[in-house]
Amino acid sequence: MTERLTLVRPDDWHIHLRDGAALQQTVADVARTFGRAIIMPNLVPPVKNAAQAGEYRERILAQRPAGSAFEPLMVLYLTDQTSPDDIRAAKACGYVYAAKLYPAGATTNSDSGVTLIDNIFAVLETMAEVGLPLLVHGEVTTADIDVFDREKVFIDLHLRRVIERFPTLKVVFEHITTADAVAFVREAPANVGATITAHHLLYNRNHMLVGGIRPHFFCLPILKRNTHQQALLEAATSGNPKFFLGTDSAPHAKHAKEAACGCAGCYTAYAAIELYAEAFEQMNALDKLEGFASFFGPDFYGLPRHSDTITLVREDWQAPASLPFGDQQVIPLRAGETLRWKLLDGGVA
Ligand SMILES: NC(=O)N[C@@H](CC(=O)O)C(=O)O
Numbered sequence: 244m245t246e247r248l249t250l251v252r253p254d255d256w257h258i259h260l261r262d263g264a265a266l267q268q269t270v271a272d273v274a275r276t277f278g279r280a281i282i283m284p285n286l287v288p289p290v291k292n293a294a295q296a297g298e299y300r301e302r303i304l305a306q307r308p309a310g311s312a313f314e315p316l317m318v319l320y321l322t323d324q325t326s327p328d329d330i331r332a333a334k335a336c337g338y339v340y341a342a343k344l345y346p347a348g349a350t351t352n353s354d355s356g357v358t359l360i361d362n363i364f365a366v367l368e369t370m371a372e373v374g375l376p377l378l379v380h381g382e383v384t385t386a387d388i389d390v391f392d393r394e395k396v397f398i399d400l401h402l403r404r405v406i407e408r409f410p411t412l413k414v415v416f417e418h419i420t421t422a423d424a425v426a427f428v429r430e431a432p433a434n435v436g437a438t439i440t441a442h443h444l445l446y447n448r449n450h451m452l453v454g455g456i457r458p459h460f461f462c463l464p465i466l467k468r469n470t471h472q473q474a475l476l477e478a479a480t481s482g483n484p485k486f487f488l489g490t491d492s493a494p495h496a497k498h499a500k501e502a503a504c505g506c507a508g509c510y511t512a513y514a515a516i517e518l519y520a521e522a523f524e525q526m527n528a529l530d531k532l533e534g535f536a537s538f539f540g541p542d543f544y545g546l547p548r549h550s551d552t553i554t555l556v557r558e559d560w561q562a563p564a565s566l567p568f569g570d571q572q573v574i575p576l577r578a579g580e581t582l583r584w585k586l587l588d589g590g591v592a
Pocket residue numbers: 259285350351352380461462463464491493494507508509
């Protein structure tokens with residue numbers, strides 16, 4: 244049995260750090276392991292242009308722990324009003340690495356998202372031209388479509404035609420949750436990739452709903468049945484470079500999750516690589532973790548791989564029951580339970 248695992252330093256290609264006082268914990272947690280992270284722009288109000296991305300980036304950098312070289316890769320939030328000039332300015336600023344499509348109403352803070360993808364075709368054209376990847380929350384939002392089917396219907400109604408119409412646009416299908424999405428990405432051209440979260444690899448909807456409703460497993464896209472979980476595990480451990488690490492770590496205060504109408508999002512950043520190691524170990528595929536976590540993301544974005552490493556050891560430890568979240572608390576995924584892998588201090592081998 245593997246007892247020690249050294250990886251080239253990984254990156255997180257999808258994370259929510261939030262803002263204000265929350266950054267103290269969220270930035271420390273991501274910087275502990277990851278060299279870079281794609282920072283989701285769904286703040287209130289959202290990060291809509293290069294100037295706002297630059298200000299947010301400064302707030303993140305101000306919370307970076309001493310000695311850390313963590314680099315936040317900023318993202319624009321697309322709205323019906325985003326213009327080709329906004330895209331050109333974002334590309335030119337040097338710290339924006341992608342733009343994010345939230346279908347209006349699909350998820351947390353998506354109210355000002357795009358109401359119809361066709362409204363932003365001129366923007367997508369410019370993104371393809373300047374080489375700015377499109378990140379997609381791939382779910383339809385119409386009331387007639389069941390919440391468990393929203394990802395598949397989004398592929399059929401929207402993603403397929405966007406990819407055909409913009410063949411040179413890099414597209415990341417974010418936090419995929421279904422066998423349908425795995426098949427779609429696998430068969431799509433090389434400019435289409437996908438991120439997969441640790442929680443969608445480790446859990447299915449039974450974990451959320453059997454024996455009582457567990458709000459800390461509730462995220463969007465929602466956990467699916469175990470056959471979909473299996474397809475995600477196979478994709479992540481396949482060595483196919485189209486699939487790479489994106490935690491979608493998305494903290495909400497305890498009271499906002501443990502509520503009659505609880506928010507969507509799981510907080511995993513405090514132990515992200517450890518959770519992925521568990522999932523890969525279950526598949527007897529720890530040898531595939533480095534490609535997924537450290538190589539395929541930078542290769543897709545056209546960025547250099549890191550040259551330093553982190554080391555994990557096989558050692559049981561207890562996840563914290565809660566963590567500070569500004570003046571509140573966030574309950575992390577697996578709170579109070581045992582984790583199987585531990586990052587060596589400072590990530591130094
Ligand atoms: N994944 C989630 O359940 N929530 C995310 C939004 C998102 O990534 O869709 C959040 O910002 O809370």
